[in-house]
Amino acid sequence: MSTVRARLSPQESRSAALEAARALLIEAGPQAVTLKAVAARIGRTHANLLHHFGSASELQAELGRYLSERITAAIGDAVVRARQGEADPREIVDRTFDAFGREGAGALAAWMILSGNRDALNPVLEAIHDLVDHLGAGHEDRPVHETTLWLVLAALGDSLLGESMAAALGLPPGRARDLARDHLLASMGLAAEPHRA
Template sequence: MPTENPPPTRRPRRTPEEVRRLALEAARACLLEAGPGALTLQEVGRRIGMTHVNLIHHFGSAAGLQAALMGSMLEDLNDALGKAVAKILSEEPAAQREMIDLVFDAFDQGGAAKLAAWITLSGETDRFQPIRMAVQSLVDDIGRRLPPDSEVTIGRIKSSILFIAHNAFADALIGGFMRDTLDREPDAARKMVARLLPSFY
């Protein structure tokens, strides 16, 4: 007597929130692994086991998915900048390097560098407004924490943030190539920033 095949198990229905979360995680992975060109509804759908038609239901279009991803990544960058506030003027010996690592990680592992390059190349620079507001808030917060007799000026704080951000952005995009070319250690740029940063104070 032939054995009957067991009925196929049905996957629990995903909630809209779960679909959005999984889709954004897959979209971020696409961006980090292969750049903006790989960020398609078809590829994101393949990674999470859904059709691109289903994703259109949740995001409206590929542009809607991309906008949602940008928003999610900007929130992460803003969070990293907020944490940097607690480190930048700390008197703890390791705090300054921890702050540098936070910003570098946000641009590299968090994908903020590729996001910024993507926004710039797309010409949609108005999307930088949340970052602009976060950086201004960071400067204002540090300014409020400065003692009245501090020799550190807001101008120096702005220059130090510019210095860190520029290096973090460049290191995330071409740091690996340059380190290999010059035979430098993986955290060479971070060490360089840590050594030079006190000159801004």
């Protein structure tokens, strides 16, 4: 019995592949994001994905771009709403840590670096740079670039080693996120809440 495949436009096919790649990244890590696995997930052939992406490293680069666009939009929204008093500034930290942890951006970045595919990080870095420039416009009195630097590095480190390092130091899981929230609130002149032991 043969299955009938729905005819997708090239853009729809790329979008489906990127969403499948994101799901594989979250479920099984960056090593699982292969052309063959993504093709199987969306009912396409390896050759079809090769046509759209060229190689596994190009698929990973596109996945990085796809994730960074989603992530920077969500973080940018949280920053704007926090500035307007419509959201708790802690949401900025939570969205950043979630992006690198639960959404898999940290594992993907590490995988790209360790596999020698550093150029694939350029779209991610450009998206962050564009967001920071946008958020910094009109707020030159605030250390937007410096805040972004420490927050991204903290979230990246936490996604890769945070839980293990906290356990090794006898600290509760999520302590790095708590510290990042405190640091952000302090940089905004707001009081941090006491932490549970």
